[in-house]
Amino acid sequence: MMTVIVLSGPIGAGKSSLTGILSKYLGTNPFYESVDDNPVLPLFYENPKKYAFLLQVYFLNTRFQSIKSALTDDNNVLDRSIYEDALFFQMNADIGRATKEEVDTYYELLHNMMSELDRMPKKNPDLLVHIDVSYDTMLKRIQKRGRNYEQLSYDPTLEDYYKRLLRYYKPWYEKYDYSPKMTIDGDKFDFMASEEDRQEVLNQIVAKLKEMGKLDEDWKPNLVK
Numbered sequence: 001m002m003t004v005i006v007l008s009g010p011i012g013a014g015k016s017s018l019t020g021i022l023s024k025y026l027g028t029n030p031f032y033e034s035v036d037d038n039p040v041l042p043l044f045y046e047n048p049k050k051y052a053f054l055l056q057v058y059f060l061n062t063r064f065q066s067i068k069s070a071l072t073d074d075n076n077v078l079d080r081s082i083y084e085d086a087l088f089f090q091m092n093a094d095i096g097r098a099t100k101e102e103v104d105t106y107y108e109l110l111h112n113m114m115s116e117l118d119r120m121p122k123k124n125p126d127l128l129v130h131i132d133v134s135y136d137t138m139l140k141r142i143q144k145r146g147r148n149y150e151q152l153s154y155d156p157t158l159e160d161y162y163k164r165l166l167r168y169y170k171p172w173y174e175k176y177d178y179s180p181k182m183t184i185d186g187d188k189f190d191f192m193a194s195e196e197d198r199q200e201v202l203n204q205i206v207a208k209l210k211e212m213g214k215l216d217e218d219w220k221p222n223l224v225k
């Protein structure tokens with residue numbers, strides 16, 4: 001059965017990490033957001049006002065590309081949903097990093113591209129797995145990952161940016177209704193370092209997929225690597 005799972009959550013929540021763990025466990029394909037090979041991301045952090053619009057278009061384009069493959073392919077896990085794109089741009093626009101013309105153009109482009117998804121065999125994911133984290137956890141993980149331009153030492157105003165991002169995520173998740181959804185407590189479960197925590201998180205997701213009828217009741221992982 002074709003099942004598409006999408007991860008969501010703020011920067012550093014653990015989406016990419018869980019995408020890898022989950023796709024391996026389910027025997028499906030991981031799809032990653034373009035980050036380390038994204039030439040616009042460092043420019044954005046250096047000069048957000050100048051590059052917010054370009055970065056947004058860059059992400060929209062790469063995400064659309066991976067969604068097209070993921071929704072036509074078999075079983076997949078994506079490390080961020082396209083539904084979060086507007087959240088990021090709205091927030092950047094609200095803090096004055098985009099002109100009205102850029103905002104209008106972006107929304108038109110987004111709607112236009114989203115309507116293309118109507119033609120796909122599947123328009124929406126089967127399940128959204130949201131990783132919920134506090135500011136402290138988010139910051140710790142951003143530090144652990146160590147991308148220079150995401151550190152508060154690089155730009156102290158990132159503290160406000162990150163706190164604001166967390167505030168935007170709450171209503172976004174509550175409103176999200178394109179598919180069934182579930183939350184993983186990213187503060188509680190250290191699914192990178194603790195084998196026990198990792199298993200607990202996987203069990204929660206598998207239980208949800210079984211409840212939805214996407215996995216058979218007697219499904220067991222094929223752990224042969």
Ligand SMILES: Nc1ncnc2c1ncn2[C@@H]1O[C@H](COP(=O)(O)OP(=O)(O)O)[C@@H](O)[C@H]1O
Pocket residue numbers: 009010011012013014015016017018079141142144145186189190191192193
């Ligand atoms: N649940 C977790 N417990 C401990 N460390 C984590 C957890 N999730 C992610 N990390 C670590 O935090 C950093 C950011 O994780 P990543 O998966 O890149 O986040 P995202 O894709 O959401 O930005 C990485 O260094 C990763 O090893």
Ligand SMILES: Nc1nc2c(ncn2[C@H]2C[C@H](O)[C@@H](COP(=O)(O)O)O2)c(=O)[nH]1
Pocket residue numbers: 009010011012013015016033035041052055056059080084085088089092150
């Ligand atoms: N301004 C925007 N920035 C975005 C968007 N999507 C991702 N990002 C940034 C945030 C991180 O610095 C980096 C990678 O995100 P992770 O959550 O995977 O760490 O890219 C966006 O739509 N707009």
